[in-house]
Amino acid sequence: MAIKGSCHCGKTQFEVNEAPSTxxxxxxxxxxxxxxxxxxxxPAQFRLTSSPDDVATYQWGSRTVKHHFCAACGCGTYSESPDWSSGQPDFDNPKVGVNSRLFDDFDLAAVPVTVIDGKNLW
Known part of the structure; x- marks a missing residue:
């Protein structure tokens, strides 16, 4: 079942094909x-349902990850990156990280949270 989400002002809207398990x-x-x-x-599981013109992008450091946010209200919405599960960037298997705090009608408190020590890994 598709889960929809949006930024605070609603100019950036998206959907994913299923609820996250974590x-x-x-x-x-x-x-x-x-x-x-x-x-x-x-990427095939994510769909931007609003105009890409309302999305701004920030890249830093290695410029490997595209961090997207609403150009109007500034909410961080989603990011595009290679798969980092092996500790190295796998560009053949890209991922879309969606800010799950922006999902509509979704009980985020019921989903387990995994902490990644990005402060010391990158």
Whole structure:
């Protein structure tokens, strides 16, 4: 069942094909300041349902990850990156990290949170 989400002002809207079974809290400088809880999907499982013109992008460091946010209200919405599960970037298996705090009608408190020590890994 598709889960919909949006930023605060509603200009950036998206959907994923299923609810996450877990979410991730990353302690890196960007994620901790954003306060996002990330749910990860393959690109085919994510769909931006609003205009891409309302999405802005921030990249830092190696510029490997595209961190997207609403150009109007500033909410961090989703990120595009290679798969990092092996500790190295796997560009053949990209992932979309969705800020699960933005899901509509979803009980985020019922989903386990995994903490990644991004502060010391990157």
């Amino acid at each position: 979410v991730t809290s990353c302690t890196c400088s960007l994620c901790s300041k954003r306060g996002a809880l990330w749910a990860y999907y393959r």
